[in-house]
């Protein structure tokens with residue numbers, strides 16, 4: 001074999017080997033360009049999240065074969081939603097993974113009314129994990145994509161009455177955020193404030209391997225993702241936006257009923273996802289602390305934007321753990337287009353009030 005062929009082969013080996021060695025924990029340290037204690041903590045936290053993702057991915061990939069993996073538990077959670085067995089399993093996985101970690105003192109989950117404390121980790125572990133263990137669980141029983149959403153915040157001050165009130169801070173305060181997409185492959189997409197990076201689970205290795213770095217969302221995209229079955233319940237502004245995309249070339253509707261998959265599509269292809277307020281749920285359906293805020297953190301890190309319709313999503317300050325807000329998120333130009341209809345409606349309303357006064 002010619003020297004040049006050998007050299008290029010070695011190069012490809014080196015590249016492949018180096019990529020396969022770029023695990024999540026190593027990538028976090030590279031991103032922080034530090035081996036200090038805070039960097040080590042964040043690296044270890046992300047490794048634990050990766051472990052939780054692997055355990056959940058394994059269960060999901062065999063759910064149809066595992067006795068008792070699918071279906072409902074018969075309980076109703078704090079959200080008023082019927083709990084799936086997979087919701088419960090995934091919630092327990094995150095708890096189990098962070099026990100004995102010394103890192104996380106407290107977990108706040110969609111599935112638990114109050115924060116869950118891990119006494120042996122408190123007060124050493126000054127981090128709180130906020131998570132939706134399985135988002136889109138209605139898709140589990142029909143074998144469609146689902147996700148986990150996570151956010152890491154630093155505990156600020158004490159929490160004497162254990163309500164997690166110190167967590168009621170704007171989304172800018174997040175240290176890390178991301179999601180796991182359980183699809184044809186299992187992907188973990190995260191940001192610690194240094195861009196958005198994607199890892200793909202290599203089942204043969206049992207490792208998440210770096211598959212995309214510094215992902216940038218397109219400034220505009222063709223996708224609009226919203227449940228149009230709620231059209232009758234929306235404000236006129238959202239209806240006007242929907243009418244606009246119905247009447248203009250270049251838009252395509254995509255909506256899976258599972259937030260993580262819909263957001264991942266928007267991240268890669270561009271466009272906008274909306275879950276607006278409705279007559280029944282004026283604040284919308286999605287929870288601020290462990291769904292919208294982590295996704296907004298990530299999408300803004302990728303060069304996109306996120307809004308409640310009235311303010312940047314990351315400025316929103318919750319008043320309780322399971323607070324919901326409307327969510328408009330995606331490419332900057334597409335989010336701005338939705339907001340322009342909202343602004344126009346509020347101007348029209350103000351004019352009407354002035355005319356009638």
Ligand code: P6P
Pocket residue numbers: 135136137138227257258259260285286
């Ligand atoms: P709807 C799943 O229950 C979820 O929380 C998100 O994953 C998803 O985007 C949304 O609700 C779907 O809600 O009302 O359109 O079925």
